[in-house]
Amino acid sequence: MNDFSDFATQTEGVDKPMVRFRHVSKRYGALTVLDDLNLDIAEGEKVSIIGPSGSGKTTVLRTLMTLETINSGVIYVDGKPLTHMAKGGKLIGADERYLCKMRTNIGMCFQHFNLFPHMTALQNCMEGPVHALRVPKAEARDRAEELLALVGMIEKKDQHPSRLSGGQQQRVAIARALAMRPKVMLFDEVTSALDPEVIGEVTNVIRKLVSEFKLTIIMVTHQMGFARDISDRVCFFFGGKIEEQGPPAQLFGNPQRERTQKFLSAVKDAD
Known part of the structure; x- marks a missing residue:
């Protein structure tokens, strides 16, 4: 088992984000779906995750819901380790009782x-x-x-x-x-199984949540317009890593990375 002792004090004495991924990797055999991911999300921040199929987007949410175990690194929620628990000054893998308690901080819509x-x-x-x-x-x-x-x-x-x-x-x-x-709400492609005429029903509800609650929201979506309208930050994932991130106006209006440009161009052409 990896030694997680160095993570135990990493967030002490600093401003703690609501969600923090520290060197998180997730593998299925030889396939790496999250590759040494580092990501901080502030309290009340609205973050959309976009990217091609297989880029690791939904795995971010599934690891946060502890539906998937990670192979290395630590995930924190509200300053406390989610995937691990402190014991003897070190972090060890969390047991089910601890996980059940931590899960109450997180809500997810599939x-x-x-x-x-x-x-x-x-x-x-x-x-x-x-x-x-x-x-x-x-x-x-x-x-x-x-x-x-x-x-x-x-x-x-x-x-x-x-x-x-x-x-x-x-x-x-x-x-x-x-x-x-919950302190954190996760939305995983919540409109993808809906008929086009009712997608607006759900997106309007999420907009209402954003305006009425100071929830931290992480949303995986293929709707670029919705991501642009609702997000404080958009993260473009590729190959299990964040290829590019920034405010919606910047990422959609002036993407810097070639992979981001190609993805957004392909999405635009598909629409």
């Missing part, structure tokens, strides 16, 4: 919704707070109804997912993630 099919929209939003956070049912219900109203789904609160459109299911999924009161 492209295929992942709602519980046997539960109503309201029950889907109550389940996590009641069973994972031990929130009283009455309080969880009030919070769920408040969030369903926020995403425009309060009138559908008693409907099961099978009775909802794709855009409606995705809005419920966003409310469900917010019900856990």
